[in-house]
Amino acid sequence: MPVTTSVPPPAPAAKPRRLLWHRLIFGLWYRPVEVLDELRDRSAWGAAAFLSMLCGALGTLGHDSFWTQWGVSPVLALEALGIGSAVMLLASVLLGAATHAIARRLGGNGRFGPTASVFVVLFWTSDLPRLLLDTFLPAGSVPVRAAASVTAAFGCALATLLIRGQHHLPTHRAAASVSFQMLAAVVLLKFPPGSG
Numbered sequence: 776m777p778v779t780t781s782v783p784p785p786a787p788a789a790k791p792r793r794l795l796w797h798r799l800i801f802g803l804w805y806r807p808v809e810v811l812d813e814l815r816d817r818s819a820w821g822a823a824a825f826l827s828m829l830c831g832a833l834g835t836l837g838h839d840s841f842w843t844q845w846g847v848s849p850v851l852a853l854e855a856l857g858i859g860s861a862v863m864l865l866a867s868v869l870l871g872a873a874t875h876a877i878a879r880r881l882g883g884n885g886r887f888g889p890t891a892s893v894f895v896v897l898f899w900t901s902d903l904p905r906l907l908l909d910t911f912l913p914a915g916s917v918p919v920r921a922a923a924s925v926t927a928a929f930g931c932a933l934a935t936l937l938i939r940g941q942h943h944l945p946t947h948r949a950a951a952s953v954s955f956q957m958l959a960a961v962v963l964l965k966f967p968p969g970s971g
Contacts, residue, residue, distance in 0.1 A: 818888035831863025883942025901930035
């Protein structure tokens, strides 16, 4: 009579650890490679929406026109703040979608959700220092312009790492996938016309 051996069933795959927002946002600054590895094939739409609206609000607070309007009508100023946040959220999603589309065109195979949402997160996470300075200092001041330069370079590096990991592209193609969007952001947001 043949002897049968029972094979134990395979252990269920461990669920990935939940990446909390504060660990995600601060982690991109002090351990970016590890955080981006944790985010591979994982979406972060909640953090993306929060950061987009927060940064939209900070950008609005940094304009003198907001405070002028606040002196006339706080209600209208708050409406402008809400509209600015909503517009920034929509623009951020479009920016992430464009990045995903370009990466796919260049041969990438990543999914839309993880690419677009994490791109938005790292874009605004890297820009937070400039926005905070811009809220309290004149837009053309040396600290604001220095922060703009540093955060632009850091954001581009993070975006390249993201696309390389999510879409399995070589570094030069990953950099090409994000270069147009990052250049446009530098011109329009970090060094807008008239800021000098």
